[in-house]
Amino acid sequence: MHRRIIAPGALAAASLLLAIPASAASYSPGAPGIGDPYYPYYGNGGYDVSHYGLRLRYQPRTDELRGTATISARTTQDLSSFDLDFLLDVSEVRVNGVKASFTHAEQHELVITPKKPLAKGTPITVMVRYSGVPSTKSAYGFTTWHRTPDGAVAADEPESAWWWFPSNDHPSDKATYDVSVTVPEGTRAISNGALRSTSTKRGWTSYSWRQDRPQATYLATLAIGRFDITTSRSGRGVPVINAYSEDLGADDAAARASVERTGEIVDWLSNYFGPYPFATAGGYIPNTTTGYALETQTRVYYSPKQFAKGANPSVVVHELAHQWYGDDVSLKGWKDIWLNEGFATYAQWLWSEHEGQGTTRQLAGQVYSSHPADDPFWKVEPGDPGPDDQFDDAVYDRGAAAIQALREAVGDHAFFRILKGWPKAHAYGNASVADFEAYAERISGKPLAGLFDTWLYRPAKPTASAARGFAAAGTSVPRPKSWKNIEAAHDGHNR
Structure with a gap:
């Protein structure tokens, strides 16, 4: 994919010197970055995530997002505190069911101090309750939350999670996902993996998506808007889910002529790369002004501009090849x-x-x-x-x-x-x-x-x-x- 971000200088030491109980003198804060030399403060140290459970509610008219993230992880060191990468306003944090203190630090750090220190190897469940207007948030002078006339899209690289869920935002910490999104009736919510259920109540519809294979945080995607959704299967039986904004206009036919070949291309790529590694495949084209495509796992993001000059199955090949080279590995x-x-x-x-x-x-x-x-x-x-x-x-x-x-x-x-x-x-x-x-x-x-x-x-x-x-x-x-x-x-x- 596409875009370069230069990480900032070292975080202020004061934001990391959190109080540690005398009985836990050997415990220390998790690092505010995972140690990637390109982006030293992306990701975090001290724990490894296995699963994200996200329950979201979004109002397209105001761009207001409310959410509860439940993160399953295991500590990799003795921890007095740890960070998550996140930008929205947080109202409550619990660690293993117990309220924890928290503060925001630097550009995108949510610093969490549990009531009691956590020993190395401890399974932890972190609950974060939050809300905000993602389009008003920026870090390092940019945003990866893209508003559309009928909703919004989160799809970018090397980061996009900060604008919609708290995470350990680095590809080296992959996890599975359950994403439930509630939106006004008539609006659709699209994410990675398989659609497990939909339900409508009192003018709101909930969509529940599951990604049951490990996924990097930058490959998690969310699209909300008015979409026409098509479903099919590849010749080898892979379920394909594609979605097209109802407002694509002249680009609609070219987009469909390209993206509807997803099943064919998945089967063709399997001849070179081996069996398709995930439970579903597909893509979506929202009504955005961005120009790139991104290999968001199982549900590829395509800009309408990719098809402005006509059908282009080659870009579909590129993004689907990433499902093996970049997403699976x-x-x-x-x-x-x-x-x-x-x-x-x-x-x-x-x-x-x-x-x-x-x-x-x-x-x-x-x-x-x-x-x-x-x-x-x-x-x-x-x-x-x-x-x-x-x-x-x-x-x-x-x-x-x-x-x-x-x-x-x-x-x-x-x-x-x-x-x-x-x-x-x-x-x-x-x-x-x-x-x-x-x-x-x-x-x-x-x-x-x-x-x-x-x-x-x-x-x-x-x-x-x-x-x-x-x-x-x-x-x-x-x-x-x-x-x-x-x-x-x-x-x-x-x-």
Whole structure:
């Protein structure tokens, strides 16, 4: 996906020096960040979440959101206090049923002090009752809560949870979800996973969604508005739920012509990546002005702008490929973004070949030949691009060319074993670029350190010999027909 956020400087020490009972002198506050070098204060230390239970009530007319979050977790250290990432107003917090004190600190920290310290390894249930108008809240000068004419959408990267539920907001702490949303009758509420129930009472309708597989917080989504919902099954039996704003206008036909191919594309991708990893698939297109798409788990977010120039199933391929590469196997840290974007882009290249619009070799050659050696494009290192360039075009395009270089080096048999075996080897977990490099070497039986160093870590254009097999392909044929649609998948990602 799309957007860069620079984390702020160190949090004020005073906000962390909370009173600790004398009998618990060995207990200490959980860290206000999980330790990601790109975003040091995203996520939190001291505990691991297993489940989020969210009960929400939203009024589109006023943008008022009320909620109760019940968070199941286990402590990973002796804790005197701990943080959640959150922006809305909190009225009550309980830890294991007992009222806890709390305060807001810095940009997005909710600091919670339980009545008694918590020993390492303790199961905890944290209840947070809250309310607010999300569109009035910002952190670091931006918001990821997008109001629409008939409701709102929460879908963004690398963060969006702060505006609608308290969380440990980092991909390394994945959890399952139950999301129940009550909205005025006639309005729909969409989230991840399977729709378990709907009920209407006194002019309000409640929608209950369940995500029963681990999910990173930035992949949790919420869309409220007037939608037309379609349901179907893929040829292999995967339930598909798609939703289209009733106000898409001229973009509606192109959006449906693209997104209604979800089941077909899921089955096609399964040939390369293995069985689809989740209980449902699908996407939604709200009436928003944003320009990007996002791989929100099982329920992909698409901007109408992705289809403003006509149908584009290539962007659907990109976001659905993320269900394996990014959602099922999530990155350990944000520097590992190549594992998400490089492979989702390469899936588009495979689709291009499938559709007869340009081979993967031709597309890699297009990337190689269209950027001269002095182009800043080659200064970005996809294996560790830095927070400023995390969603740069090079992470997508040079990143996909690196995958083609791997294919050329190990041969198709080993390459497709790697492509399909990786999601199985790290199913529902987290992994790093270094983990992938080691896996590729093990499966192929070849030393690959030099190849990965050249394509992922050197701020220079690889030599023609390093691009063997495709260096000249971009000049020997016209630009592949699929190129514009492929590039559209990451249009708007850097804003």
